[in-house]
Amino acid sequence: MKVLVAVKRVIDYNVKVRVKADNSDVDLANVKMALNPFCEIAIEEAVRLKEAGTASEVVVVSIGSKSCEEQIRTALALGADRGVRIDTEDGPDSLSVSKLLAKVVEKEAPGMVILGKQAIDSDNNQTGQMLGALLDRPQGTFASEVKVDGDKVQVTREVDGGLQTVELAMPAIVTTDLRLNEPRYASLPNIMKAKRKPLEVISPDDLGVTVSSNLSLLRVDPPAERQAGIMVGSVDELVEKLRNEAKVI
């Protein structure tokens, strides 16, 4: 079985984002970029499936400008076998991304597609589900456990209030939640090896998809700042304030 993993280049999760002075977007100039953390988990899961003998090949796909090849190389260093970059401007919307991925899936015919549940920049949490709908294939979103059993896969999902397990006919789409696994670090020899792994670049035209969007970003604002309150000296004072000043107990 082939496993396809879709990954996204995003701002490093340790970087504090700033809104541009003209409120047009956040400022990404000279900011450290990285693999989206949920995508790292997706790669790790695919590589583990290969190590367990369940998967035969791990193909990693990313969509964007040439700079996202850096993240594809990272994925190759973590154990993916080959990369595909679909050449677009950075940040197409989720529907366009899903349409592009759907075409790649039709071409590659994987048994499973693994994606992060959301990217930490746009926080949309859509692409895996949209891909499932376009392909008319089932989905196991927010996965904390993935068990392949013949032509079916059982996915345990993190839902509000606990866990839910579903069984999906393969090919299936899986999106990762945080506790699915702990991604490994790439070793130096693997980073060197990754440079020689194949990386194909294709255009949306090759896939017959037009990238456009009916969504426009009108402005971006910093969130309302919360003012620091006061320090209290004792539990008695705290209880008194909550009762008589804040009136919340």
Add this chain to the structure above:
Amino acid sequence: MTILVIAEHDNNELKPVTLNTLSAATAIGGDIHLLVAGSNCQAVAETAAQIPAVAKVLLADNAAYEHQLAENMSKLVQTLASDYGHILASATTTGKNFLPRVAALLDVNQISDIIAVESADTFKRPIYAGNAIATVQSSDTVKVITVRGTAFDAVESAGGSAEVAAIGEACDAGISSFVGEELAESDRPELTAASVVVSGGRGMGNGENFDLLYSVADKLGAAVGASRAAVDAGFVPNDMQVGQTGKMVAPDLYIAVGISGAIQHLAGMKDSKVIVAINKDEEAPIFQVADYGLVADLFEAVPELETKL
């Protein structure tokens, strides 16, 4: 144009977050239809019909919808979509699961997790873990939207008498099935619906020490949450996690105990009305957002708090 809201429920009870999502629908303006899709969920539809904001309840009662599997739900909503200008669901793990499929089937984008309605086609939503707020406009023919419940006040739940219309054939995609679930049993309110939340962080030291928080929570009728650090350390299960990667809460009172206040945690609770922080480290960033800060050893302060409530 009419708005379709998809109800959040467990086949027995309508979840309160539905009232918040309906509130977002009223801000958009127009007649509101509420879809109750489930199995043996007549009682939910009857409760829903009493909500004054709802003009009509659509009841899709079929085994195919018992667990609201995304594959089946999305096909059902697709069959109804042509009558509506907006389709809304709560940004819960259920809504987030099936609604993007609906959007893709309708060949439109989804606007996720809105926190404000600017006009019928323009919405505000947090990006970058709430570190920026985007204003987005959609020219799609139908706007497919998930709503962050904590950002909208609930609509009235009683006093109305909407028509209940049974609808549709079963849309069973036949490619997925429900195997089982493990839901945390608790007499306390659900985290995202509670008016008071008491949360513990790495400073709690271990899972047993969370009993201190449960005692306080029981006195306040509060839900108990945790930071990601406490979850990662294995103190408590992930469904208690408050933060960017967990649940978003905005109660009247949030008490953070032994939580340093990482950005990822603040993203999940900073919209709370009153925030109390108890931490022995006076430099902890949580104090920068707290209305009331107490620098103290939580193992002394929390039991004392419990006795004085």
